[in-house]
Amino acid sequence: MDLWFEDFTVGRQFTTAGATLSEGQILDFALHWDPQPFHIDKEAAKDWGYGGIIASGFHTLVVAFRLFYAERLINKCSLGSPGFDELRWPRPVKPGDTLSVRCTVVEARASQSKPDRGLIRMRFEVLNQQGETVMDFTAMQILRKKPA
Amino acid sequence: MDLWFEDFTVGRQFTTAGATLSEGQILDFALHWDPQPFHIDKEAAKDWGYGGIIASGFHTLVVAFRLFYAERLINKCSLGSPGFDELRWPRPVKPGDTLSVRCTVVEARASQSKPDRGLIRMRFEVLNQQGETVMDFTAMQILRKKPA
Numbered sequence: 551m552d553l554w555f556e557d558f559t560v561g562r563q564f565t566t567a568g569a570t571l572s573e574g575q576i577l578d579f580a581l582h583w584d585p586q587p588f589h590i591d592k593e594a595a596k597d598w599g600y601g602g603i604i605a606s607g608f609h610t611l612v613v614a615f616r617l618f619y620a621e622r623l624i625n626k627c628s629l630g631s632p633g634f635d636e637l638r639w640p641r642p643v644k645p646g647d648t649l650s651v652r653c654t655v656v657e658a659r660a661s662q663s664k665p666d667r668g669l670i671r672m673r674f675e676v677l678n679q680q681g682e683t684v685m686d687f688t689a690m691q692i693l694r695k696k697p698a
Numbered sequence: 699m700d701l702w703f704e705d706f707t708v709g710r711q712f713t714t715a716g717a718t719l720s721e722g723q724i725l726d727f728a729l730h731w732d733p734q735p736f737h738i739d740k741e742a743a744k745d746w747g748y749g750g751i752i753a754s755g756f757h758t759l760v761v762a763f764r765l766f767y768a769e770r771l772i773n774k775c776s777l778g779s780p781g782f783d784e785l786r787w788p789r790p791v792k793p794g795d796t797l798s799v800r801c802t803v804v805e806a807r808a809s810q811s812k813p814d815r816g817l818i819r820m821r822f823e824v825l826n827q828q829g830e831t832v833m834d835f836t837a838m839q840i841l842r843k844k845p846a
Contacts, residue, residue: 615731615756633785637785638780639781
């Protein structure tokens with residue numbers, strides 16, 4: 551089932567499968583991309599008030615996008631993203647947490663200049679196993695319309 | 699030289715070292731985190747109008763943060779980030795491009811409730827070797843004040 555721009559109607563919601571972030575994965579990602587002490591050093595993390603290491607927010611972001619992309623909703627129609635807005639990390643992600651994503655289409659606008667595509671905005675909410683929001687953001691995505 | 703909240707005065711600007719993104723690095727990152735055809739498949743990318751594969755925007759983002767963090771500006775004082783705003787990818791990043799980051803402090807506000815810290819906003823501009831902006835965003839960062 552291929553989806554196209556026309557399928558992303560305002561209010562439509564998608565929920566992804568989950569993914570558990572192990573301590574090893576959190577340490578490994580952060581050592582490479584975001585080596586702040588509270589992401590990579592269990593001893594130093596004791597001084598930071600999170601009760602141990604927490605995942606890099608960038609790690610949460612890419613896991614969320616990968617879970618979303620794996621649902622194969624935009625694999626045929628995506629033409630890329632101009633950007634994101636209002637990205638927040640309201641709660642820490644801890645080793646062993648299982649994340650999933652709830653996406654809601656909040657805007658859909660056909661292109662005036664290019665009749666083969668449109669722009670959507672989707673609100674991404676990344677949830678942990680308690681259903682608490684650990685990250686949210688609004689993503690723009692350019693999508694192809696259904697081929698004639 | 700350790701920096702603290704007080705050192706991030708509005709208007710202060712920092713420039714990072716550069717990093718070149720090879721084709722292999724672009725393919726490898728995207729295969730794991732953002733496997734859209736125009737990031738991972740040189741043949742399919744011909745149909746997408748970018749003239750070849752381009753880097754995942756998430757790749758550009760984490761490279762930018764790593765370059766910033768490597769400058770050791772916030773390694774002692776960072777208490778984490780509540781979020782980012784207005785993230786845009788105005789130009790593609792292509793294999794062989796060299797990225798660097800220019801950060802400008804646009805706001806600095808001492809915490810009313812916690813006297814040991816403050817919140818700053820920094821405008822990040824990620825530039826390629828031609829000095830063109832390939833990504834920009836505004837990051838919030840909570841920073842410790844200088845210890846008494």
